[in-house]
């Protein structure tokens with residue numbers, strides 16, 4: 001069965017889908033037909049007003065120079081973890097640990113999708129489909145149709161080590177589409193780490209099902225590759241008394257858009273999403289977009305969005321975030337904070353914070369601010385002999401601190417802070 | 430040590446003259462006090478000496494051990510040995526006090542071509558100095574001055590001074606808001622630093638502080654100028670009679 005997709009010449013299309021077994025082929029075909037109906041994003045779409053989709057939907061990606069990190073150990077290198085390595089989207093078994101862990105079932109998507117029956121069938125493309133409301137994400141639909149690989153992880157226990165996805169970029173023209181499916185079963189716990197330059201252009205979808213009383217912790221590092229173009233989506237379904245926490249740090253990259261759609265479906269659940277981005281437009285363009293939709297459809301749940309961006313030299317930041325509280329979602333506690341620190345007059349930040357509330361007994365708030373370095377604090381530091389660049393970086397790290405505090409594991413949080421500090425330090429030269 | 434010569438300062442943004450010809454010399458090893466009514470320009474003098482933005486020097490100069498201070502960046506002045514204990518210490522959310530102190534100490538060492546202090550040595554150093562000022566571990570961990578009481582902020586200023594070992598210390602109303610015990614701690618902290626190679630300029634409203642930190646010379650500042658200088662007895666005179674008599678005497 002094939003579904004013709006209406007795309008214009010020179011744009012991506014979902015026509016030539018990867019070969020798969022029955023369930024996966026069906027999911028891919030479904031996605032392709034949904035994409036055909038939806039069309040690719042255009043600048044006229046409400047949520048693409050500030051981010052140009054052009055380079056994400058062109059038939060071929062712009063070439064991206066392979067970043068030379070000059071031997072710097074990769075982020076998380078000191079954290080004991082189960083490593084899975086993808087080189088330009090191709091799984092590297094030799095560089096990866098065995099696909100097994102205590103309380104875990106891990107498979108590659110490409111293996112799982114060859115099978116006729118698989119548990120991932122109930123999630124693959126399913127959470128993504130559910131996440132098309134309130135706002136459509138066509139590039140995620142495209143991903144469901146076209147993803148070549150990824151990991152599918154089922155967690156039944158409390159693994160002692162995080163699962164760590166490590167991406168490597170070696171081909172300056174690679175156009176990589178990965179799709180991960182994660183199912184954290186009732187009462188189970190998983191920490192997922194991600195880092196590394198993945199491709200010249202990277203389209204990633206992660207579907208996460210967090211069952212009753214389960215916990216999912218996600219910490220992701222994007223950067224320091226400069227030419228990166230990335231569109232990522234997380235679709236999460238969070239059941240009663242479960243915890244979902246995701247943090248992303250982003251440095252460099254030409255264009256990064258991280259979308260996150262969270263549906264809270266069970267009472268007393270917690271969902272936190274945070275991001276810390278550092279961008280300097282001088283060496284390249286820097287455009288970073290966080291787009292988040294959280295839907296509360298259960299009683300007494302808590303959601304937090306904490307996004308911080310530090311921008312200079314023409315770097316652009318975008319935040320679009322919505323909290324939707326359904327009529328029965330009483331006692332919702334929803335909070336959204338999106339702040340940017342502009343280090344000069346060329347940088348810009350645009351924010352679209354939204355609350356849509358249909359229940360009456362809720363506490364929801366949002367705050368979006370754009371500010372400059374606090375001159376009083378800067379002078380105080382300088383008067384103690386701290387040179388302006390170092391003082392500025394101290395204040396930058398301080399500004400990012402609330403987002404980093406969203407990381408639950410102290411060692412991982414320390415690694416993130418240490419990395420940001422080291423990156424700021426090396427840029428000072 | 431510190432020489433201020435006919436210093437005239439106005440606000441950068443508006444046509445408001447604040448310092449109108451300040452002359453002052455603090456020799457090495459001496460403690461000078463400046464007293465004066467509110468709004469006479471005492472804090473402005475301390476800010477201009479430490480390099481804060483917003484002021485324009487229209488005439489005169491200031492040197493520290495012969496080096497022209499007013500041409501330097503604030504961090505260069507600090508590295509040259511100037512220290513200002515702020516009247517209103519600044520709160521810096523998100524920056525731990527310890528990180529702040531370590532960064533400052535190491536930045537100054539680096540500026541002087543010395544090696545940075547190891548983490549372990551620094552810890553020992555800061556703990557010893559903090560103990561003298563009854564600054565507990567919690568205060569060192571918290572963000573700089575955030576949630577500190579008035580007295581804690583002032584003790585934190587003295588801690589910074591003790592760690593940075595400047596040669597010219599300016600204290601701007603370090604006594605304001607201190608209770609008797611805190612005043613004693615702060616004074617002891619200052620006195621412990623008194624040394625032939627180190628000078629102090631103590632700005633205060635009250636004789637009280639000068640009972641603890643004995644000044645060699647007391648200056649009275651009014652309307653942007655030093656209008657009278659004398660020995661410690663001048664502070665007593667102010668304490669007993671206020672500024673009115675002195676100002677009247679000058680006007681006469």
Ligand SMILES: Nc1ncnc2c1ncn2[C@@H]1O[C@H](COP(=O)(O)OP(=O)(O)O)[C@@H](O)[C@H]1O
Nearest residue numbers: 440447465466467468469470471472473474483
């Ligand atoms: N940044 C400023 N903006 C406006 N007025 C100022 C500023 N700095 C100082 N002044 C004015 O200058 C005068 C001297 O102030 P200040 O130096 O704080 O005095 P003191 O410390 O002796 O009380 C006051 O009239 C004050 O209002």
Ligand SMILES: [Mg+2]
Nearest residue numbers: 471472516602
């Ligand atoms: Mg004052």
